[in-house]
Amino acid sequence: MGSRSEFSPQTLAVLAALSGQPSAWQHGYALARETGLKSGTLYPILIRLADRGLVEACWQDEPAPGRPRRHLYRLTADGLASATTALAEAEVAAAERAATAARPGASPRRGRGVAAPVVP
């Protein structure tokens, strides 16, 4: 756990969004807006995290009138620990890359299109 290659940038973005309010249940659309991910990317990530026991999911008890029940998500205790470690490592790696890029003669490297998550 916690190695640099363990989570993709998209997964790190989801972990960052969930760890912003670790005790609160969040729904898919809010996570999609916060991370900028499409539903076809977001939900497979949530499924894999739930399979690994890092995210727990449940159905809303009392839906709004005329609305279907929503599926809610939050980090488990293991998930919070993993997210904290992974996001800290991602921040260190980002700082290293920034320092390398700032050196004279270093060529700039491009990212994968997802903004680096902000560690809360």
Add this chain to the structure above:
Amino acid sequence: MSWSSRIAAAAGRRAVRLVPAARRDWAEAVWAEAREVPPGWPRLAWRAGGVLLIAKEGQMARRIGILLLGAVAAGTAAWGAWPKSSVSLSHGAASQGDVIITLTLLAGLPLLTRRLLGPPDSRAARWLRAGFYVAILAIMPAKAVAEMFVGAVPRGGIDRHTFDLSNSNGGLPVPGSVSGGPDWGGEIFLLFITACYLAVILALTARRTKVAPATLAISARAGLVLGLVVYAVDPLGGEKIATNPWLRGSAADPLVALAWVLLFSAPFVAGALAAQRCHVPDDPGRASIARAWQGFAAGLVCTGVGALTATVLGTSTTALMLKSAWVRGWLYHWHPLTASALYGRELWASEDVAFYAAICVIFPIIGIMAALSGAGYANRPRPQPDSGGPGGPPGPGEPEPVPEPPGGRQLADAGAVGLSALRSG
């Protein structure tokens, strides 16, 4: 809610069923969440993501691939079995009916079985089903070639009346003539056997019949060996005129003996092994029933696989022999045969394809009896370690047997009595 949204929601609810039950919540979650997304393109994009999720989690690419492969295989088999223009109308109608009904069975029975007994839930079950499908599809064109041979005019100006079987064998028509028409009773019987084989294998590999994957794997392997040996003995039906000189005289005897031994021993061993691996803790009555069921299934699968293997290989060899000079040369060790002698062998072989239908009926009956005997043997009450039986070597983790004291068991018993007397005193 607009009509397009209603249609999309309804389609989504239906599509969610394609996803395995363990993942269905997630697909439903995407669809439920779509109501919170602003209408228009954002909501459409959200639902498109849901469709992608369903396709991925429902393994749609794999399912579509298997469906396409099955359709191509069925189409090829049907094309091979479909009667050509040179075939008489009545023979053509029989072959067309055969193809259409077989394909309907192959497509319809799995849907019916899935609804009644559930889907296959192990790799062994899926492989076994695939094997049966391939075998039935392979038999279709091979059988059609063999059946058409009798009605076709022989090559090389052979006198057809030399082979007039009508005097010796119950009124069969002269070979090479189109008189007599198809054997409708035989066609219906073969379709009935095909339907039975399909129904039984689909049922035994379904979830609710609870046949263990180990039972399927053991019995399928034993059946494959049995089928290969039977095929080696009778590659062109049971008629020795056709197989001669493939296997001559005493050269065939060991193989024939092996085939007979395997016919009884393969299902017996498969039944015994399947029963032995069946564990039902704390309920001897249920354990006996469960072992008998595993043995019964093992017998059916073993002999069914054996009969079908021999049938598909034998029928295909007959069809290839009729079509290919190289196969004829290989079968008869490149012996020079007159056109008339060769035609006689081809005629006997194509007539005797019915032999395989007979083994498809007889083998499973023998298989069930032998496998139930095997299951009964595995289920027999074993002597307890203290009942004076010879016993075997201790297993891993078992204590070493304590040597009897000098004087035998009586002294040991006396010691035990003395000890209990001391305790009670």
